[in-house]
Amino acid sequence: MRCWDPRIEEMPKDELSKLQYRLLKTLIYRMYSFSDFYHVRMKEAGVHPDDIRTLADIRLLPFMYKSDLRDNYPDRIFCASRDELVRYHVSSGTTGKPTVVGYTQKDLDLWTTSLARALTSCGLGRGDVIQVSYGYGLFTGGLGLHYGAERIGATVLPTSVGNTERQIELMQDLKATAIACTPSYLIHLGEAAERMGISIQKDTHLRSAIIGAEPWSETMRTRIYETMGVRAYDIYGTSEISGPMFSECSEQKGIHIWGDIAYPEVIDPKTGEQLEAGEPGELVMTVLQKEALPMIRYRIGDLTRIIDETCACGRTHPRIERISGRVDDMLIIRGINVFPSAVEHAILGISELSGHFMIEVDRKGSLDAMLVRVEVVPEALSDKINDLINIKRKVEHVLKNALNVAVSVELSEPGSLPRFEGKAKRVIDRRVF
């Protein structure tokens, strides 16, 4: 099946815009009438629902932030009564207090529909065995993918996280054809299989991976395909908008954002101004039909750009590019925005390096100085100092081209840079402003 819901997914763009306007207008009237929180916010911004006369007027509406959820912990900005709620998810709170998201039955249905479309667009369906190796529980990944996979008629193997050897055995025995997990877990699983003498490519039926919840790159996609024979698809979402919701289709050219479910915008993170399609900036998401916790112009903090052309797959809904970084990770070096993710991407493409790195930023006089420490793989080391200087120069050159700012590079001994389990902290900024 090419589309889960062709009537919606291939809807002509003008019809989709009309539908989005209708949904937005309904949402705003409802929020103005029933959400004390958003009513106040609209009043403060001097906007009335009647001011929203076209879809483009969405730019008049005030933003919502992660801090709004934290400040109103646990459920003070919910728009549904407790007896309408059928589930809670709670985010891990790595960047502060945890946030709670509530769901009505309709919220869960829409989330599942969104994933049913996404998984179908990756070529999955009845007959597939999908191993869900995202955590089940408070985290949205496990249960979200679980219901999405069941909805399309696939068989779910709900392994959750951990116990990797058993996961590999079950993958073989039950002939899993796809896996949903984080990119780092997929790589870990591949390495563990290798140690067990099992080739994912030759000894299992695994052909696709739906991976997300962590930054990853095109280089990793290629590595995964070359080492495991698995096509990796990027999936996107965050608990505040329900969970993982959107993914790439089989074209793998951007993540489809279902227009009847969400309205994406990209803004300049500094001014808040909306940017044209194609311009890079901060993703802002309005979830159009959510009942329990509607999010309007929610500043997720992820950086991307919108692709507005109809995809080669025939789906008309807008796409976003792979997330290139986080607004809060952004460094400004001599006036230029630099994202650690861009450094990582560049470094992963250099075969002499291990892929581990650290960024150190200092201020020398009135100038910012950025230093990137990289590890050379033992095979690339040489007894000749010139060979090493050439590696250093090559890395400096690649980074300068990728970042548009000159950085100095230092080569570190193999294995000497910090390894991170979980959230990596690769930036040391010693500047005092």
Place this chain on the structure above:
Amino acid sequence: MQGEFIIKQISVFSENKPGRLAAIAEALEKSSVNIFAFSIAEANSFGVVRALVDKPDIARSVLEKLGFAVQFTDVIAVRMKDEPGGLYETAKILGEAGINIEYAYAYSGKEAAVLILRVSQAGEAIARISAAGGSLLRESDLG
């Protein structure tokens, strides 16, 4: 025949910061590895420590256990007259043969000064030096 004059040098990649050389030297001392000759090449933040030792395999394994990246490199060692012109003799042979010296260092051996050479073509260098009457050391001659 020429192979016996190839000597195994250990080359250790190290960051250029206090304590790294001490760490290397301490590890060698603890495993009773004797250093015959030794040099450091440095470039700002990192360097390569090169050494000829009596037990290269042991040296390599103890340093690798400490996390150092170690390689063996083929070098040759030439006896020089410890007098003016001694270095010139050897360098001239190689220069005329079009053999490039990647790097070199020297130590004062028991009988003569010894020049350690890392050259582009070790076999060719051995042949030319021998043909010109030069004297090369075997691994067992070190010390």
